[in-house]
Amino acid sequence: MSAKEAPMLLIRVCSTWRAVALTSPLIWARLHISFPGDPSVSSILGVTLSSAAIAKRHRIFSKVMQVRCQVVKDWLTRSGTCPLSISFSYPIIGFMEVADDFMGSRELLQQLISFSHRWKHIVLFLPLSIYKKLESLISDDALPLPLLKSLECKIYWGQIVYPVLVPVRLLEAPNLQQLSLTSPPHLAQNPTILSHMWGRLTDLRIQSSIRDVSFYDIIKICHNLVTCHVDSLDIYSDDFGSFQTEVVIPTLKMIRINESGGPSHAVRAINAPNLKSLDYRFPSRFREHDPSTLMSADVLLGLVERGASTLRKLTLKPLVMRPEDTITCLRLANQLSHLVLRSPSSAYGLIEDRSLDSFNLDLLTIPNNSSPSVSQDILLPKLEVLEMNYISQFTDERILHLLTTRLDAAQRGEVAPLRRLKLHFARQMQRDIKEEAFERAKSAGFELSLELTYPADAPPYNGQLSPSFGLPICNSLEEVWPPVKNW
Numbered sequence: 001m002s003a004k005e006a007p008m009l010l011i012r013v014c015s016t017w018r019a020v021a022l023t024s025p026l027i028w029a030r031l032h033i034s035f036p037g038d039p040s041v042s043s044i045l046g047v048t049l050s051s052a053a054i055a056k057r058h059r060i061f062s063k064v065m066q067v068r069c070q071v072v073k074d075w076l077t078r079s080g081t082c083p084l085s086i087s088f089s090y091p092i093i094g095f096m097e098v099a100d101d102f103m104g105s106r107e108l109l110q111q112l113i114s115f116s117h118r119w120k121h122i123v124l125f126l127p128l129s130i131y132k133k134l135e136s137l138i139s140d141d142a143l144p145l146p147l148l149k150s151l152e153c154k155i156y157w158g159q160i161v162y163p164v165l166v167p168v169r170l171l172e173a174p175n176l177q178q179l180s181l182t183s184p185p186h187l188a189q190n191p192t193i194l195s196h197m198w199g200r201l202t203d204l205r206i207q208s209s210i211r212d213v214s215f216y217d218i219i220k221i222c223h224n225l226v227t228c229h230v231d232s233l234d235i236y237s238d239d240f241g242s243f244q245t246e247v248v249i250p251t252l253k254m255i256r257i258n259e260s261g262g263p264s265h266a267v268r269a270i271n272a273p274n275l276k277s278l279d280y281r282f283p284s285r286f287r288e289h290d291p292s293t294l295m296s297a298d299v300l301l302g303l304v305e306r307g308a309s310t311l312r313k314l315t316l317k318p319l320v321m322r323p324e325d326t327i328t329c330l331r332l333a334n335q336l337s338h339l340v341l342r343s344p345s346s347a348y349g350l351i352e353d354r355s356l357d358s359f360n361l362d363l364l365t366i367p368n369n370s371s372p373s374v375s376q377d378i379l380l381p382k383l384e385v386l387e388m389n390y391i392s393q394f395t396d397e398r399i400l401h402l403l404t405t406r407l408d409a410a411q412r413g414e415v416a417p418l419r420r421l422k423l424h425f426a427r428q429m430q431r432d433i434k435e436e437a438f439e440r441a442k443s444a445g446f447e448l449s450l451e452l453t454y455p456a457d458a459p460p461y462n463g464q465l466s467p468s469f470g471l472p473i474c475n476s477l478e479e480v481w482p483p484v485k486n487w
Contacts, residue, residue, distance in 0.1 A: 001031070001071050001467040025080030033072060033088040033112075034467060035105065035130075036061045065108065068467075072111045083147050084115060087123030090130055092156060105130060106137075113137045121150040122170075128157040135169050148173035150482055152180040154207065171197050178482045180205035180229075198222050202251075203482050205229040211236035212243075212266040219247050219270065227254040227483050235261035243269045250274060254483060255303070256315070257281065263299040275307035279315035279340075297325035304332045313338035318359040326359070330379050337382050337416065343390035357393045365402050366409040381415040389424035396431040399423065399452075403437055407444040417441075420449040429454050 002008065007028060010021040021027065039057035040049065049057070076084065109130075116138065124131065131153075151170055171179070171194055179201055198204075198221045206215070209232040219228065243265040252272040256279040259267070267280075280300045300321075304311065314333050318326045318341060330336075341359045364379055364386070383406070403418055410417035434450055441448035 001033070001068065001075070022078060025078060025082050028075055028078040028080075029082035030085045031072070031075055031087075032467070033068065033086065033108070035088065035090040035108070036064050037091040065105075069107050069111055072108065076111075076115050079118075081118070083120035084118045085121035086112065086119065087125075087152075088112070089123075089125035090127055092127075105133065109134050109137055113139075116145060118147060119145055120147045122148065123152040123154075125154040126156075128155055131155050138169055143169065143172065145170070145173040146175065149175055150178035150203075151176060152205075154180075154182040156182070168194060175200075177201060178203040180207060180482075182207035195221060199224065201225060203227045205231070205256075207231045209234055209260065212264040216243055216247070216266040216269065219249065219266075220245075223249070223251075225249055225252050226485070227256075228252060229254075229256040229483070231258055232260045233257055233264055233266070235259075235264055245269065246271050248273070253277065253485070255279065259299075262295055267299050268302065270303075272307065273310070275303075275310055277313040277315075277338075278303055278307065278311060281317055282320040294320065294322050297321055297329065301325065301329060301332065304329055308332055308335060311336060313340070315340040315342060316359075317342050319343065327363070327379075334380070335382055336380050338385040339380060339383060339387070341386075341388040357391055359388065361388070361394050361398065361402055364406070366405040366415065368405070368408060378409075378415060384416050384418060385420040385422070386418060387422040390426045391423055392426040396429065396433050400433045400437060400440075403448075404440050407440055407446060410446065411444050417444070417446040419447060420451075422449075422451040424453045426455065 003012065007021050007024075010027075011018040039061040040054045113134075124134070126134070148170070151173070153170065176197065177200060179197075198218060201222055202224055204218075204222060204225060204227070206218075206229070210230060211234050213236050215230060215233060219225070222228070247269050248271045250273055252270075253274055254277040255270070255272065255275065257267060258281040280303060282295060282297070282300075304314070311333055312335065314329070314336050316326065316329065316339075321329075330339075343358045364383070366378055399421070403421065406415060406418040409415045429452075434452070437450055438448055
């Protein structure tokens with residue numbers, strides 16, 4: 001809703017542009033709405049506000065909400081009859097309880113509900129009390145939300161103890177195909193609730209922690225899954241007999257699983273004969289842990305080996321893998337055209353060593369005039385896209401050398417050309433290599449896309465009162481949901 005961004009910016013240029021913008025419904029069919037939050041609660045955890053500060057914040061927040069309600073009404077009215085993509089968020093302040101009657105919430109939610117018959121893609125990042133209010137405002141006339149295809153639902157609650165039940169009316173939408181869910185665990189752990197819904201899904205993401213036995217029960221009834229993403233898979237049962245039945249999902253083409261404990265038999269049970277993209281993550285490790293103590297990658301290697309003939313994209317976190325397992329994995333995936341090397345996050349208080357690159361990119365370089373024996377030992381001969389983040393040691397000069405050797409080998413017919421490099425650095429630029437890289441690619445007869453991102457000096461303001469609050473801060477390897485199916 002920012003006046004500094006399109007489409008609001010377009011109506012401020014001139015009368016002609018304004019007329020065109022106001023008569024183009026499609027550009028008004030997407031909207032992000034941010035709630036400023038509770039004015040009596042500081043955005044800094046543990047800070048208590050004075051009564052004077054709270055009164056001042058009430059006046060400011062009230063004005064912001066009034067303006068936002070009117071903007072939402074005008075904006076969505078301009079969208080005509082177009083299906084709507086809407087996201088709205090509310091700031092999290094630790095485990096603070098959120099009042100369900102904070103100023104302006106009902107009016108803003110009612111504005112949104114009045115357009116619910118055109119909802120197509122919805123993203124909710126709300127406390128439980130506000131989500132319940134939203135559900136209560138959905139009348140029977142608004143159901144069954146006939147256009148709703150994609151729902152990303154992030155519900156958080158003030159109490160550490162999970163609430164017993166969360167209303168799920170939004171999940172009853174008859175055409176819902178894409179679901180990303182963060183909520184109290186009863187839905188994921190009891191998939192018989194709305195069992196018909198699971199069977200319709202083509203894209204599933206479970207963002208809250210889920211036990212492996214519950215995940216296994218879910219995938220057994222998700223017969224049409226194309227993509228499956230689990231943010232935190234916990235080991236609940238070491239009994240192989242609990243997962244003895246193989247789960248064959250012919251439609252499944254992308255798997256992203258983050259195992260928070262260790263290798264799970266639930267993952268071993270998956271048989272995806274047409275798998276195209278795999279992102280399998282091990283638990284993070286502490287900085288002081290010796291690499292020799294890292295767990296085996298048997299589950300990952302098994303998935304890669306079974307899908308070697310169809311697998312085209314692979315995402316790894318080499319810092320949490322044994323080096324020999326990383327190399328074995330890349331040798332097995334010899335049909336791979338897209339490799340993503342990510343640095344582990346610092347979630348759950350774990351400390352990662354960011355002074356080290358997660359992978360030695362020199363392993364992907366190719367010697368000039370390589371002999372037949374060397375050619376047979378080339379890692380990833382069909383690699384065309386390479387992505388990596390938090391690069392600190394690998395120099396710009398070596399990046400250029402890597403690209404050049406792959407292009408030269410492609411000219412000799414030994415490998416596929418490296419067509420796209422997307423690299424995010426944890427250091428400042430040492431040398432601008434773009435012009436020379438493009439010249440090398442052009443002289444070799446190949447097109448090249450080069451995205452090199454270095455740390456920004458000052459990130460843009462995205463605070464609690466910003467209309468962009470709640471939108472993800474751009475990262476070169478940031479995941480997108482629903483996933484882009486570019487296989």
